[in-house]
Amino acid sequence: MMAIMHTVYMVCLLVGALFSLLSLLAGNLLDGLDFDFDFDFDIDFDFGLGAILPFKPFTLMAFAAVFGGAGLILEAFLPPVFCLLLSVLAGLAASAILYRFVYLKLRSYETTVPREEDALLLRAQVVEAIAPGGFGKISYTLEGNILSGRAKERKPGPGIAKGAEVFIVSIQDNIHYVCEDLQIFSAK
Numbered sequence: 001m002m003a004i005m006h007t008v009y010m011v012c013l014l015v016g017a018l019f020s021l022l023s024l025l026a027g028n029l030l031d032g033l034d035f036d037f038d039f040d041f042d043i044d045f046d047f048g049l050g051a052i053l054p055f056k057p058f059t060l061m062a063f064a065a066v067f068g069g070a071g072l073i074l075e076a077f078l079p080p081v082f083c084l085l086l087s088v089l090a091g092l093a094a095s096a097i098l099y100r101f102v103y104l105k106l107r108s109y110e111t112t113v114p115r116e117e118d119a120l121l122l123r124a125q126v127v128e129a130i131a132p133g134g135f136g137k138i139s140y141t142l143e144g145n146i147l148s149g150r151a152k153e154r155k156p157g158p159g160i161a162k163g164a165e166v167f168i169v170s171i172q173d174n175i176h177y178v179c180e181d182l183q184i185f186s187a188k
Contacts, residue, residue: 005080009071009087016065023058056103059095067091118142119168124178126151126166132159138166138176151176 071087078086122140130136130151136159138151153160154169154177166178 002075002080005071005084006075009068009075012064013068013072016061016068019061020065056099059099059103062098063091063095066094119171122168124166124168126160126162126164129162130160132157136160138178140168149174149176151178154179
C-alpha cells in the first residue's frame with residue numbers, strides 16, 4: 001500500500017510540475033510566435049451556498065503538484081491514511097487559494113472592447129491640439145473605460161485647441177472625426 005501511494009504522490013507531483021512548466025513556456029516565452037488558437041471550456045457549479053468548484057486546468061494541476069509534494073513529505077512521518085488526508089487538504093487549499101486570489105482577480109480585469117458605433121456623438125476632450133487640416137488626439141470615456149485616439153476635424157476649419165470639448169461624429173480607419181458644435185454638423 002505504501003509503495004502504491006508513493007508512486008501516486010510522485011506521479012501527481014511530476015505531472016503537476018511539468019504541466020506548470022509547459023504552461024509557462026507556452027504562455028510566456030513563446031508569445032513571439034503568435035499562434036492564434038483559442039478554446040475555452042469552463043464549468044462552474046453553484047450549489048446556492050456560495051461554493052463554486054474551481055475546476056480549471058491550472059487549479060487541477062496545482063492540486064496535483066501540492067498533493068504529490070505534500071504526500072511525499074508527509075509519508076515519512078505519518079501513517080498512510082493521515083498522510084493521504086492531509087495531502088488532499090493541502091492540495092484543496094492550494095487550488096482554492098489560486099482560484100480565489102489569481103483566477104478571480106485576473107477574470108475581473110477582462111473587459112470587452114467597445115464598438116466604434118458606441119462612441120458616436122460622445123463628448124471628447126482634445127488632449128493634443130488638432131491642427132488645421134491635420135491631426136490631433138482626443139480622449140473620451142466609454143462604458144467606464146477611458147479611451148483615446150487620433151482625431152481630425154470633420155469639416156476643414158481653423159483647427160481645435162487643446163482642452164476643447166468636441167463631439168465624435170464618425171470613426172473611419174481608426175481616425176475620430178470630430179466637430180465642436182453638433183448643430184453646425186447636422187445643418188450641413
